[in-house]
Amino acid sequence: MNHALTLITFIPIAGMVVVLALPQAMKDICKWIAAAATAVQLLIAIWLYRSFDTATTAIQFAEKHDWIPSYHITYFMGVDGISISMVLLTALICFISVFASFSITRAEKAYYALLLMLDAGMMGVFVSLDFFLFYIFWEVMLLPMYFLIGIWGGPRREYAAIKFFLYTLLGSVLILLAMLGLYYYGAQSTFDMTVLASNASHYSTTFQRIVWIALFIGFAIKIPAFPFHTWLPDAHVEAPTAISVILAGVLLKMGTYGILRVNFAILPEATHQLAWLFLGVIGTINIVYGAMCAMAQTDYKKLIAYSSISHMGYVMLGCASFTAAGINGAVLQMFNHGTVTAMLFILVGVIYDRAHHREIAGFGGLAQQMPLYAGMTGFAFFAGMGLPGMSAFISEVLVLIGAWQTHPLMTVFGAATAILTAGYLLWTYQRIYLGPFNEKYAGYADLTFREAFTLVPLAIIVLILGVYPHAVLGLLNTSLVHLNQIVLSTPGPAVALLH
């Protein structure tokens, strides 16, 4: 099965074609087709996971074909420890999000077609090792996102959609220029990331820094890193539930993935010199800033959105630590945040579907009416707080334990945010689920089977990775340690680190 990656990337496209081919009369089954496509994708992902060799840093399941030889553009796919976990996450989240979409009733065909296209785009980004291919997938994904937010979104959907599109396009054009720079001024003209990485030393320091920053901005917008984060709350608030799930669950990870895949691997020297500022400091700002903004939100979903910003900060901080623990923690955090935040957004969607508003102040005592829902939310909230025994705990601890060795001060803030996080999550929980029951919501149904079906698998994963993180760490460790070594082998920053 040496076309596994092509398959896993284009299965959704196949699904999309089928969905589009369906006559309008049979539009009810397109959700099932989408489900089937993502299910197959998930199965392949699991197969990849099982047959992935964790001992080597080499590219696995590689596929390479000429595409545009005159310009050294190839169709090059492959995974290593960094991407395999993301492939798994993408497949999982997309599968879940299809079921989270069942409440969509308007223009289903278009919806599921776009959803599958989005799926393919994201998967493609994680498996492609040719920079050009990577860029194509990177951009292709913007379009379905635009429509999914713009057509099925909330009242201010048009604003949110175009904001997302413009913002991310601005980022990606910078990536495009950086890519061309790497192509022309490298040791050899190529888009093959592995080759580019092996020729890293060829670039001059100044060049590296300029390109690094261009790339960073491009990726930072996706993360989203302060101060490029303002598109996220809008996008989340307007997007339909399933799209928020994908957005927070997978899309944000592409930013940090890109930083590891491109900035770290191809420009190690610049990384070594700039990371403390761009990843460390900004990451720390993300952590604290996100948490504090979340505290002040009155919209349930916006609050969760800001918590995402805060949690992604840990990923950046972990990357900046240049320690095995920190960088492993960072990628693990990418995975864990994916699952946890997916739960959170699904849970927000549950109540929004019933109450059609998200004003935290408007709720109260829901636990009496919807105990199961309240319980599940409690679980997700504590997972979000990084409660020991749950997945996020491991990753945050690894990030901080690693970061402490290089950036103690930042770590102090990062660790302190655990308090703030507990603060806003518990307060929110209290205001929505506890206290006297708001009779307005009498008669609301508890979690439906479908909703439970979307949540329970994620919950189980959260628990398993809490007690057996090795399930994912095992994949990452080899590749990440290797990458970290490469970066550390370059001359470090001239600036004194913030000790």
Added chain:
Amino acid sequence: MGGGIGLNHFLLLSLIIFSLGMVCVLTRRNAIGILMGVELILNSANINYLAFAHYGGAKYDGQVFAIFVIMLAAAEAVIGLAVVLAIYQNFKTIDVDATETLSG
């Protein structure tokens, strides 16, 4: 060239005519007037060609060019007048600024 007439005099003349043509084109409100301005410009060019052809060592290129210019000028005028006529038939004016339904 001593006191006699030389290339530069022709060039100067053509420059003057060119400028006159430009001015005419820019100030006239009337389509015919503007077309006349264009004619001036073309002829200033013609003077150049002839002068260069005469003083430069080149063959008859310049003269040929000039003849073609004259011819094309006529063709252009024809079309121009046709259009002007059509406009006049339609809206009874040839003041170009009056013909302003465009630019939305």
Added chain:
Amino acid sequence: MDHPVSITVARYIVLLPLIGATINFLAGSWLQKTFGKRAISFVGCGVVVLAFILAVRTFFAMLAMAPENRFLLDDLWRWIDVGGLNLEVAFWLDPLSMVMTLIITGIGGLIHIYSTGYMHDDESYWRFFGWLNLFTFAMLVLVLGDNLWLMFVGWEGVGLCSFALIGFWYKVLANTTAGNKAFIVNRVGDWAFVIALYSLFMALGNVGHPTLVTREIAKYAPLLAGMPGYLGMTMVTFVTLLMFAGATGKSAQIPLYVWLPDAMAGPTPVSALIHAATMVTAGIYMVARLNFLFSMAPATMTVVAVVGGLTALFAATVGIAQNDIKKVLAYSTVSQLGYMFAAVGVGAYAAGVFHLMTHAFFKACLFLGSGSVIHAMGGEQDMRKMGALRHKMPITFITFLAATLAISGVPPFAGFMSKDEIIWQAFAHGHTVVWALLLIGAAITVFYMFRQVYMTFFGEFRGTHEQEHHLHESPPSMAYVLIVLGALSVVGGLVKIPDFIATYKPFEEFLEPVFASGPTRAVMEAGIHSHSLEAAFGFVTFTMVVLGWLAADFMYRQQTVDPERFSQAFGGVVYEWVLNKYYVDELYDFAVVRPYQASCRALAWIDANIIDGIVNLAAALTVLGAWLSGLFDAYIVDGLVNAASLVTLDVGGRLRRLQTGSINGYLYGILAAVMVILLVRAMLHA
């Protein structure tokens, strides 16, 4: 200690409660509906009792071993293995954790049984037992975890359960607020604690042994001696100080004790189990567990001792003025924890753990007693509405009295054995100040405890008629538990007699191997060893106890002295302060909570209006540019035309147009462009 005996029993002890919790959470409501609350009680209590039985068997097995071999390890699976951080999910059973396990499962089991009676009328009975089981599990993980991260799992796990059980009656907002407070304040402590772990891990890494496994830390800790840390302290001092800071959160010491009194919002069995007997002692356990580390940091030790002593006295004083029967016990708990910290602080680890155990006995007894009182009073907690209950509920009275005597340190009750030891050790190790604090504290303790006894059980009944009519002795499930605990409060201390009476200290000897590290030995050996002196100080302590009792007796039993006279002293100001717990909560609210919330709101505003504004500004600028380019065409280009065409035409609305229709306009445009180009060119070459 380097070659622990491998066992498998620990996992069962730990997992049994987890199984109980799982059953209760997943199937609890169904079980309760179909088989009634019995099923829940059966599962809930069964697992803990079973765990206790296993623990006891293990205990005797351990006794059978040679003291130096009493280190058992139950290794389950590799947990984390990244960047030198190799952690197992493994349980470490040594004398110290053995003692804790016995307390947790034993006292815990009793309280579970008690709860079957106390919570009998609650509709979410299953949820209660689910959380109680889960707590037991978490607590066991805390004490048995063989590495500090696993310990931290339990550490926060018990925090979670505490949060959930404090807010168990979540329909009342205040309860949930108390729960949040507990969790968040604990998180503050945890913040310090995790940073301590980070630094410790890094420090050990720097000496070539990156590890957080307790026994390995014990092995390599000496290498850290003299290593510089942060903020001008040595590494060990830094680490231990932060760890203690963590402990102040979990074990309710100054300055983080504020959550514990509020935690009384939870059901009484919870207060007994979590907020008296077990969870709050985690801090002391942690210090004792890491004694080899603390002993290396005299500075930290002093801090621990002083904070302990201060808390002991401070909380006791607050206890005086409380009228809520549980609040008094809460502050007394804080105070008693202070004693324990003082003990470990001065280096008397064994004494600290010993008091931990006895305290578990009598404080559990006291809480459950008060629970039974509240039960009888129909939820009434204000002592001013009680009185003369001793006739109506004799068992409760007797047991409560026994426990009171114990906590007061009346020989030969359990409390005497441990507390007297602590006070003496404080002096013996030269911490005179601490000694003084503890001594006064002891007197006050007696006072507020007897005040409570008298207000509750003596005098005449001050409640309403239906309350009086409703008064009754608690059901057997509760009564028996009280009896057992009462008995323990009486005899529980006999495992260590003060040296000046007899050298009989099996408890201390049992713990000996845990405190075997060089520095610890040194710290423990230090100080005076004079039985006569100890006896003398014992007498001093006892007189203080008697004084405290007399004061209470005069004021609240004989009522020959009116407490008002004291409360009105200094114009009642002092009383006001004490009554309002020195306004510490208000201070925190004013100094921390409000500013934080305000700054959050400010930040959110900035984010929505300024940061996002910048983005929109960029967009706005683009549009402005478009508009300007419009102006260029409309005014510059077209403007000239109009200047020329004023004579002939109305200039009309053409100014507004982006793209004028004027031909001349275009031509002017070209001309202008050409001119500009030529000018630029000229400049370039000038």
Added chain:
Amino acid sequence: MDLGNYASLAHFLPELLLSAGILVLIIVDLLVANKSHLGDLALIITAGALLLIALTPVTANAWLFHRMLVFDGFAMFFRALIALAALVAVWMSMGSEEVRGCDQGEYYAILLASTLAMFLMAESANLLMAYLSLEFVSLTSYILTGFLRHNRRSLEAALKYLIYGGVASGTMIYGMSWIFGISGSLDFTVINKALTAPGALPVLAVFIALVLILAGMGYKVASVPFHMWAPDVYTGAPIPITTFLAIGSKAAGFALLTRFFFPAISSLTASGSWQALKGVDWPQLLLVICVITMTLGNLAALQQTNMKRLLAYSSVAQAGYALMGFVVLSNDGIRAMLFYLFAYYVMDAGAFLVVMIVANNTGREDIGAYRGLAWRGGIVPAVALSIFLLSLTGIPLTVGFIGKFYLFAAVIRGQFYVLAVVGVINSVVSLYYYMRPIKTMFLDTPNGDEGTLAADTWNYGLMSVLACATIALGIYWAPIIAFANRSLNFFLGA
């Protein structure tokens, strides 16, 4: 080799076919009563020309008609491109409601004449020929623009176009006269020799001459500041003609511009980059024009509400992008420009076609006519238009992206970093107005007064072809780039 008149004819077949076709059209127009099939005839002729071009071997480069025209790869490229443009224009004309009312015979005859003229423009190797062909194109364009004889907008557009063009070409030949005077010849190669020859060059005179010439050629490619006719003419002319002007005329303009500014007055160095005349810094001038063109075009487009006008401004901006390939003075750049012109042909033709379809059905060209198009039976044109607009923006998986990709590649390689940044910023800005119609079609819900769309196989067929091409060439474009590469040879032989 330097062919005489008869020998030249062998390389002149497409043009001959067109000329014959024009005559045939006129004659048939006179003879037959039913004019409805003249369109088919024109289509056949254009297709034939295209076929001939395809069949012509590009092996032998040659001077035709005593060095009046040149036959080389570069000319071939534009012949093909222009023929394709003509094909689309004819096809659209046959499906256009506007054109149906006109005199078919004349219309198609002039359309083909215009095509022929554009061929000559792309091939001219001589200032005289350049002027003649350019004027030829202009004259035919004027007529076509004003072809809707009773439509006021159309006539006004024609008049403006004509006067503007007259002035522009006048200015141009005045400039040419100076070049002629300085170099003493009209022949590009001779001019080249003369100007690059050692010895003092009247720098300022040459520069002024070039600026004046630029006015004439710049107006054909509609680059700022010679763009101002475009919006009105694009709006006024019948849509097929607008399309033809946008893709054909612009292409021809670029052909002439390139041929004059590169082979004629610059010299190719071994490294594949071009060396401009010493001291005559027209590259900087063009750089400025390029930046202003794309920026102004985009900014102006931001405010448009009429689709034709929006596309007109977008075409100005697109010309700016294409100029990026021009100003880097390298074969890379020219190759990128060629590719981009081709890409632009596909996507812009498509966009105008959809505009025409909507106009046919609703009689409206304002953006309001597109509200909720996707939800009122117009899903196919809506999707197609989205594809074309996204391609114009330069979103991947469209040919437009590849075009931009090559342009930016050339710019980066030429180390024009600022230009590159300006370029990408511009494409981000352009996204905003290209997305507006898309937004209107999908995100807005119809009011109900917009009317519905009836599918007609003729237009939908072409639309689908173009849409598919846009995507397909965005995924696999090797043939096109290969073609552009092959076309990258200018015949400079003696």
